[in-house]
Amino acid sequence: MNLWYSKEMLVQGLLQGEKSCIEYIYREYFPMVRSAVGFQNGSLADAEDVFHDGLIIIYDRIRKDGFKLESSFKTYLFAVCRNLWRRRLERKYRLMYKMENCISEPSFDYSHVNNFEEEEAEKYRLYMKHLAELPDFCRHLLKLYIQKIPLGEIAGIMSYKDAEYVKARKYYCKNLLRKRIMSDPECKQFMNYE
Amino acid sequence: MNDIFFRSEWIGKFTDNELDQEQEINLLLMASENPLLRNELRMDREISEIFTDRKKAELSEMICNTIRNRKKRISNSPWLKIAAMVTILVASSSLIQVMRNHFSKTEDKITQEGMFTAEKETRRLFSLPNLKQAYEKTFNVRHKQLARVQSTTGNYMPIPEYELLTGANIRDQMLFLISPYGRLQCCQDSVITFNWHFLSECKPVIIEICDNQGKCVLKSEPLTKPPFIIQANFLQKGLYYYKVLNKDDLITMGSICIK
Numbered sequence: 001m002n003l004w005y006s007k008e009m010l011v012q013g014l015l016q017g018e019k020s021c022i023e024y025i026y027r028e029y030f031p032m033v034r035s036a037v038g039f040q041n042g043s044l045a046d047a048e049d050v051f052h053d054g055l056i057i058i059y060d061r062i063r064k065d066g067f068k069l070e071s072s073f074k075t076y077l078f079a080v081c082r083n084l085w086r087r088r089l090e091r092k093y094r095l096m097y098k099m100e101n102c103i104s105e106p107s108f109d110y111s112h113v114n115n116f117e118e119e120e121a122e123k124y125r126l127y128m129k130h131l132a133e134l135p136d137f138c139r140h141l142l143k144l145y146i147q148k149i150p151l152g153e154i155a156g157i158m159s160y161k162d163a164e165y166v167k168a169r170k171y172y173c174k175n176l177l178r179k180r181i182m183s184d185p186e187c188k189q190f191m192n193y194e
Numbered sequence: 195m196n197d198i199f200f201r202s203e204w205i206g207k208f209t210d211n212e213l214d215q216e217q218e219i220n221l222l223l224m225a226s227e228n229p230l231l232r233n234e235l236r237m238d239r240e241i242s243e244i245f246t247d248r249k250k251a252e253l254s255e256m257i258c259n260t261i262r263n264r265k266k267r268i269s270n271s272p273w274l275k276i277a278a279m280v281t282i283l284v285a286s287s288s289l290i291q292v293m294r295n296h297f298s299k300t301e302d303k304i305t306q307e308g309m310f311t312a313e314k315e316t317r318r319l320f321s322l323p324n325l326k327q328a329y330e331k332t333f334n335v336r337h338k339q340l341a342r343v344q345s346t347t348g349n350y351m352p353i354p355e356y357e358l359l360t361g362a363n364i365r366d367q368m369l370f371l372i373s374p375y376g377r378l379q380c381c382q383d384s385v386i387t388f389n390w391h392f393l394s395e396c397k398p399v400i401i402e403i404c405d406n407q408g409k410c411v412l413k414s415e416p417l418t419k420p421p422f423i424i425q426a427n428f429l430q431k432g433l434y435y436y437k438v439l440n441k442d443d444l445i446t447m448g449s450i451c452i453k
Binding site: 014017019022023026027030048051052055056059060123124125128129131132142145146147148170171174175177181182 | 202203205206207233234237238240241242244245248249250251252253254255256257258260261264
């Protein structure tokens, strides 16, 4: 059944992490993001990444106090995703945009994505991607750890002998995750901290 | 001591504040000299931060799953496959129907006009290899019709030499042929009347009718006065040539097309 969501419902749904709401956003708004990204030489995978990161950025903003959605959710998401993709293109091709060629779009000002937000969202997606690709036992263990289940209980659930062993496995899995992330070529852009 | 080994172990413990003071100092000393290690320490802290924000992690996973499931659903949807198959079937059957209609129209055209050979038609139809199967069923009926058409069209093939002489007076005008016209077209149930008027002296004339092969099918006795009447049903359908002769000399000539 296809429900209709108002912008307030979408904001609340995103904040609560409602599956039906996410599906609605994807079904209704992803084609728009895909065409915008595709129009600027992006692939389907790029559009999916931008869509994911855009939603994460909006989620972070919603959580902050004083967030007020002045436009429709569609416009806001589109603006965020478009800004994200522009930044990525700039970084990817080192394009120099001339200011006189830019079309003035005041409605896009409020949805301006800063460097920090963009980088955080991209990093987050990268980490989650590698977390999903870990071996089953590692993924399961780290998910239980994320849910803040005590180590003793995790040992019981995963049939390990004690909490110490769970801790050792957790370090092993985190190390594995870190190594995988660091060996990812996409990660290299985040490594220039100094 | 293997630096890499203990470093990997210590990074996680450092983030969780589980290193003792001496290990922590050693690690920080190493990190101050090694930018890669500093990066690793930062990354480990960020990964730990991901783990602290459970709701965000779940949301991210949900978005990824939605994208993945949606793609899978679109590519593996059985309804989509069934719909595609039905569309293909409907399109192909309607195409066959259109082709059949086209053939039946062509068939009608063949029987109506009958002015081309079976060979030509067959070559034209078989030059389209995809149409061969659709054509196969109706081939026998069609072949018979084409054979009939060919046999009838053969009777209408003109003789070029005779065509040149049709309607022309060859000898001195000893008579004026009132009827028939130089090129007469009539049905099988009509009557053909040969009527003439002598311009000079009355000399006996002979009327000879040949078929389109040049074979004489009718030759009259020498006629001293008009008219000379024949029933067209005496002749079969086809193209004939009549000659008006004086003894062996040709006076005039014409064609009769019986339909």
